[in-house]
Amino acid sequence: MSLDLPTTGCRDVPVLKERGQREVFCGLTGIIWLHRKMPDSFFLVVGSRTCAHLLQAAAGVMIFAEPRFGTAILEEKDLAGLADANVELDREVARLIERRPDIRRLFLVGSCPSEVIKLDLARAAERLNAQHAGRVQVLNYSGSGIETTFTEGEDAALAAMVPALPSTEAAELLLVGALPDVVEDQMVALLTAMGVGPLRLLPARRIGDTAAIGPNTRYALIQPFLGATHSALQRRGASHIQAPFPFGEEGTTAWLKAIATSFGVSDELFEAVTAAPRARARKAVASQTATLTGKSIFFFPDSQLEIPLARFLARECGMRPLEVGTPYLHRELMAPELDLLPQTVLSEGQDVDLQLDRLALAAPDLTVCGLGLANPLESQGFTTKWAIELVFSPVHFYEQAGDLAGLFARPLRRKTLLEGQR
Numbered sequence: 001m002s003l004d005l006p007t008t009g010c011r012d013v014p015v016l017k018e019r020g021q022r023e024v025f026c027g028l029t030g031i032i033w034l035h036r037k038m039p040d041s042f043f044l045v046v047g048s049r050t051c052a053h054l055l056q057a058a059a060g061v062m063i064f065a066e067p068r069f070g071t072a073i074l075e076e077k078d079l080a081g082l083a084d085a086n087v088e089l090d091r092e093v094a095r096l097i098e099r100r101p102d103i104r105r106l107f108l109v110g111s112c113p114s115e116v117i118k119l120d121l122a123r124a125a126e127r128l129n130a131q132h133a134g135r136v137q138v139l140n141y142s143g144s145g146i147e148t149t150f151t152e153g154e155d156a157a158l159a160a161m162v163p164a165l166p167s168t169e170a171a172e173l174l175l176v177g178a179l180p181d182v183v184e185d186q187m188v189a190l191l192t193a194m195g196v197g198p199l200r201l202l203p204a205r206r207i208g209d210t211a212a213i214g215p216n217t218r219y220a221l222i223q224p225f226l227g228a229t230h231s232a233l234q235r236r237g238a239s240h241i242q243a244p245f246p247f248g249e250e251g252t253t254a255w256l257k258a259i260a261t262s263f264g265v266s267d268e269l270f271e272a273v274t275a276a277p278r279a280r281a282r283k284a285v286a287s288q289t290a291t292l293t294g295k296s297i298f299f300f301p302d303s304q305l306e307i308p309l310a311r312f313l314a315r316e317c318g319m320r321p322l323e324v325g326t327p328y329l330h331r332e333l334m335a336p337e338l339d340l341l342p343q344t345v346l347s348e349g350q351d352v353d354l355q356l357d358r359l360a361l362a363a364p365d366l367t368v369c370g371l372g373l374a375n376p377l378e379s380q381g382f383t384t385k386w387a388i389e390l391v392f393s394p395v396h397f398y399e400q401a402g403d404l405a406g407l408f409a410r411p412l413r414r415k416t417l418l419e420g421q422r
Helices: 027-037 049-059 085-099 112-116 121-131 152-164 181-193 227-235 248-262 267-292 306-317 331-340 352-362 371-379 387-392 398-420
Strands: 015-019 041-047 069-073 105-110 137-142 172-176 199-202 217-221 296-299 320-326 345-350 366-369 384-386
Touching: 027 041, 027 049, 027 152, 027 387, 041 049, 041 085, 041 112, 049 069, 069 085, 085 105, 085 121, 105 121, 121 137, 137 152, 152 199, 152 227, 172 181, 172 227, 181 199, 181 248, 181 267, 181 398, 217 227, 217 248, 227 331, 248 267, 248 306, 248 398, 267 306, 267 398, 296 306, 296 352, 306 320, 306 331, 306 398, 320 352, 345 352, 366 371, 366 387, 366 398, 371 384, 384 387, 384 398
Parallel strands: 015 345, 041 069, 041 105, 105 137, 172 199, 172 217, 296 320, 296 366, 320 345, 366 384
Antiparallel strands: none
8 A cells, every 4th residue: 555645745845933922722721631531630730710710611611510620729829929839739639639539640730820930840749749659640741821832731741641651671552642532442443453562542541551661662643743742752762653643534544554564564454454444534525525625725823733634635625725834843743744745835833913914815715723813814704713623523533534524614614605695
C-alpha cells in the first residue's frame, strides 16, 4: 500500500511568524476532557474564581455534582502575600483526599494567579507525594494562559506523567493522546486485528493500567499538539513512529501503516484488516464533498489541529486552504503532514488584527476560528466554524471521517439555506 504524495508540499514553505495578541482559551480547558478520561484522577486548579467559573461553564456541570476537578481559590490575602499559600494548599489537599478516597492520582494545576505569585507547585507536589505516599500520586503541570494555549493543557498533563512511569525492557507500543472511549476502542481493535502489541495507552483509563516505558518502547502520537510529551518520552529512551495523524481515510491509513511496518505486519494482513473500514470512510466523506469541493477555507490559530485538518480537507474533500494558522508549528511532528499539504500560506502564532486584515482580503467561503471571533465575523458576512468543536467532537479514525467532513459542511449548508429564505 502506498499513498500518492503531492509533487510539492509545504515542508519548505516560509512560515509567517506572528507574536501579537492571541484569541484562544488557556490550557485549563484540557481538564474538561481529561477528567472524563481518567476517572480515578482529580484535577485541582490552584487559581482564582475566574478559573473556577471557566471550568464550571465549559464542563457544563455544577460543583455540587462533585466532578473530578475543582479549584483551590487564591484569595486576596494569598495574592498579597499575607498568608502562606503552601500551608493552605496542604490543608485543602488533605481535606480533598479524606473526602474523596476514590482519588488515586492528583494533579496540581497552575493558573495565571499562581504563576504571578510564583507559587512553586512542583515543590508542593513533591511535598504532598511524600505526605500521601502509597495512597495518592501527586503530579503538577501548568494550565496558565501565560504559558499555555487550549490543547497544550493535555500536552502538559501527559508530559508530567511521563517521568513517573515505571521502567521496562519489554518491546511494547504506546499510543499517546486522549480519545473518547468509543474511538479508542476502534483504534485498539484495528491494531489488535493486525497482531500489533502489546498495546499500552497514555493516558490509561485507570492508574492501575499505567504504561511502563523503556528503550524498547515504540510510541505513536494520536494528537498533533503533544510536543512536550514527545520530548519527555524521548528522554526516557522511547522511539517515535512518525506518521501523519489519523484524520480522514488517508491520514488514518498512513498512521496505521507506519505502525504496521514498524511491527512487521504483512501488506496482505494490513489490507484485510483495513479494507472495509477504509471503504466506509471514503463513502462517508464522499457524502459531504458535494458541499465542500471547490470551497476555500481560512484557519485562525487555535488548537494545533489546523495543519492535519487542512490536509484532510484539501486532499479528501477538495477544499482550498487559503491560510493555515497554528499556535505553534512543531516541524518534526508536522513533517509528514507538511509533505502532504498542498502549498498554501502557513502562519505560526497570532496577531489578531493582522490576521483579520488578511482574512478580509482572502474572503474565504469558510473561516475556522475561536468563539470570540466567530460572532463578529458572522455579522460581517463570513461563514465560520468554531475551532473548539473540532477538539470536543469524535473526529479521529475511519468511522468518524464522515462526521469530521460534516462538521465543515454544516455551516456552508446553513448559509445556503438562509440565503434561500431571503
